[in-house]
Amino acid sequence: MFATQVYGDNGKMKEYHYTGPVEHRFSPYSFNGGTVLAVAGEDFAIVASDTRLSEGYSIHSRDSPKCYKLTDTTVIGCSGFHGDCLTLTKIIDARLKMYKHSNNKCMTSGAIAAMLSTILYGRRFFPYYVYNIIGGLDEEGKGAVYSFDPVGSYQRDTYKAGGSASAMLQPLLDNQIGFKNMEGVQHLPLSQEKAVQLVKDVFISAAERDVYTGDALRICIVTKDGIKEETVPLRKD
């Protein structure tokens, strides 16, 4: 199924050889890489992202983190097309302020997730090319992670990886945090230290195998005491 897209008529690969005249249409999208990860614990949530901004074969910046703080209890990670990430976070910030002024209270993580879903679906026919993951604390103080697809479908998870290395990281998380497909293993709840260490290990692995992930890792840890940020260096090549 994919071979017909990859190879041109003369048997050469389209991405590396000249396979004939092609009409190029201006595409409003471009892919800027990056990986985002979020884990929810009993009373904490972790949102982590790498800080590399790339386009094609170039790196635009080595210090462009993809986690954005929304409220004292919520952090969002956005990866995909950087232009849409910036606009989307600005829109969310504006809507948060409007909500605060109309309702005299901050939006909860669940409410932000529902709102983001409708914002994304409002652009169903010209979507924001952004893979979002929201991490934060819910009203009861428990960790919550909400993962989105680019058009607004979302659900609450315990852990989720999004972005360019998501296909590599998600199975690893399924195994280490979800204990999926492991026989005879005790299901211990995840402590904050263990979760942070796991996130660091996972990103080191991602940087090894995914070209769009690397440079540095920014970790935001959300607890009832606030949001703590940590930066860890990764491979720069």
Place this chain on the structure above:
Amino acid sequence: MALQDVSGFQDTPMSHMWNSPASLSGPMGDTTPLLDMADERILGWGRFKSSERDGGVPLRFFIPPPQSSVPFRCDNRHTSLSSLSTSSSPPTRRPFPLSHGTTTLAFVFQGGVIAAADTRASCSGLVACPSAQKILPIHSHLLVTTSGSGADCMLWERILAREIRLYQLRHGRRLSITGSAKLLSHMLHPFKGTDVCVAATLCGWDVEEVRVEEFKGKRVDRMGSGRDDSISPAKRPVEETVMSTSDACSQDDLTDSACERTRHAVTDVDLTRSPVRDRCGPKLFYVCSDGTRLQGELFSVGSGSPYAYGVLDGEVRWSLNEEEAISLAREAVYRATHRDAYSGNCVDLFHITAQGYCRRDREDLREEYHRERERVLKRGKEESEEDKK
């Protein structure tokens, strides 16, 4: 404010005209309405009442203006008519795939409606979510099984739930399942031809309130006899699905008391024959974003539906009892997940009766696969022993 324009947000009460479907067109063709929209760049869909506030989130879609061959034409307002009328150019191509692929099924039998679905949400070869929920309750007597694009189904189900609730508040009675199906079908019609992909089956039970005028004197008695007060819409909001308590109800309880209460609540239904054409009783509708709206007694939707149909067509009868119906639905989903790559993980099962819906625990089919293998091995051993004899 520029940001407000981009987000399409207006915090003043809106006075919208009800846009007839004819004036709502997708991004293809139709130049005349598109001119109006190209001016505003926003496709609006509002309600009659100007005093109504939408809470800041109206149903508005941003439709990109059709791409002309000259890029960077920022201000389409001054672009001549010719560029708009030439192309039925394709809309902006999406660089990412959306989730598709599923098996959902629903059928009607004498004990109500059974709805079952798998829980895998796939996205061009990757499993985006192994525990998606494809059967969404709207109110205590209506479920929607969703198939097609995940985001479309989720959002349209929310919109449908909102509209049904508004109808209930305005008219004092709950919209019937037939009406809900029609409503969803008409709401999806303007998007025919776009790539909105929603294939839903509405499963529910129409209750007695439809006949309120005829039985005015006896209404209280009917409502009171054997049925919870909570079903009455005027008293409790729909969101408080009382079925949260009966979620834990065991299968035995339901079988015993269901028959008894059914007799009180739905006396017009003749249990010996299929009552799907009557005003009340179990109902099943299939609504699709290409405009199909069908009433029936058995539907299966999705990439795994051929396999499910194979299992169901042989066994579904009106006279099934509850355990048989549940195990049949489970078996159909299991066989479909076994053969279809895009279906898998767990199976969700819901059962709707006159009292509302009852949900079974989500079951991981991996265990079933292992049990099946053991059964096959055992059978092989028994047969070889018999041959020896």
